[in-house]
Amino acid sequence: MAKPKIELLNKSKKPEKMSFLISDVPIEYINSLRRYIMKEVPVMAIEDVEIINNSSIIYNEVLAHRLGLVVLSTDLKTYNMKNECKCKGKGCAGCEVKMSLKEKEPGYVYASQIKSKDPKIKPVYGKTPIAKLKKGQKIELVATAVLGKGKEHSKWNPGLVYYNQMVSIDIKNKDKISKEKAEYMVKHFPEVFSLKNNKIELLKKEWNDSILYCDFANDPNIEIKRLDKYVFTVEPFGQLKAGEMIEKALDIFDSHLDEFEKKINK
Numbered sequence: 001m002a003k004p005k006i007e008l009l010n011k012s013k014k015p016e017k018m019s020f021l022i023s024d025v026p027i028e029y030i031n032s033l034r035r036y037i038m039k040e041v042p043v044m045a046i047e048d049v050e051i052i053n054n055s056s057i058i059y060n061e062v063l064a065h066r067l068g069l070v071v072l073s074t075d076l077k078t079y080n081m082k083n084e085c086k087c088k089g090k091g092c093a094g095c096e097v098k099m100s101l102k103e104k105e106p107g108y109v110y111a112s113q114i115k116s117k118d119p120k121i122k123p124v125y126g127k128t129p130i131a132k133l134k135k136g137q138k139i140e141l142v143a144t145a146v147l148g149k150g151k152e153h154s155k156w157n158p159g160l161v162y163y164n165q166m167v168s169i170d171i172k173n174k175d176k177i178s179k180e181k182a183e184y185m186v187k188h189f190p191e192v193f194s195l196k197n198n199k200i201e202l203l204k205k206e207w208n209d210s211i212l213y214c215d216f217a218n219d220p221n222i223e224i225k226r227l228d229k230y231v232f233t234v235e236p237f238g239q240l241k242a243g244e245m246i247e248k249a250l251d252i253f254d255s256h257l258d259e260f261e262k263k264i265n266k
């Protein structure tokens with residue numbers, strides 16, 4: 001296997017997103033990285049809610065569920081997974097954060113009104129609506145946020161991770177491509193094909209959309225080949241930065257390989 005090549009394609013701040021081109025890596029490796037980021041990287045989310053008072057129209061269960069989905073900023077350096085903490089899962093300052101919410105003013109209750117004991121762990125999107133109160137209604141509760149993994153519940157999912165396989169495109173015989181077909185190609189893939197004097201023109205020799213493959217793989221006049229190149233994109237939900245997600249996923253993958261190695265060397 002050739003040495004993998006990685007090239008950063010873009011990194012945007014708002015919304016935070018990172019894409020890079022990975023070449024000479026089998027698709028199984030790319031998919032493992034995707035799954036490790038989405039399913040193994042821990043993030044904070046509210047897990048337990050103690051409702052002291054709730055006279056709003058929202059049932060306690062629904063209120064607790066909504067709180068669980070509030071995106072919380074995460075600090076992986078300070079906090080441990082509960083089952084890996086020195087308190088042995090009892091709950092301590094190293095594995096959980098207490099939060100509270102107390103509101104009686106009529107109108108929307110937003111995530112920004114949740115008070116956290118740790119200023120580093122707090123709702124990322126303050127405008128997330130949690131409930132709506134009428135005059136005389138109130139909500140009072142205490143919540144506990146813990147680290148968890150996306151494989152257990154999607155509230156602990158750190159973001160979206162996906163990849164597109166690159167394909168190479170070559171037009172074998174321009175004259176044999178009908179006008180209708182050419183128009184279809186330009187309409188659906190304007191970045192790749194264009195029309196010049198009613199003839200199809202190729203704008204890009206490689207493209208990151210394997211739908212092209214599905215559309216033209218059986219066309220004798222167009223040659224489409226899947227390449228060992230992938231555009232890999234990480235879109236964080238907000239708990240962690242894209243770079244932190246990738247770094248943590250690789251650390252965990254590494255530790256799993258170490259465990260595996262220990263087991264076979266026993």
Ligand SMILES: [Zn+2]
Pocket residue numbers: 082085086087088089090091092093094095096
């Ligand atoms: Zn603990």
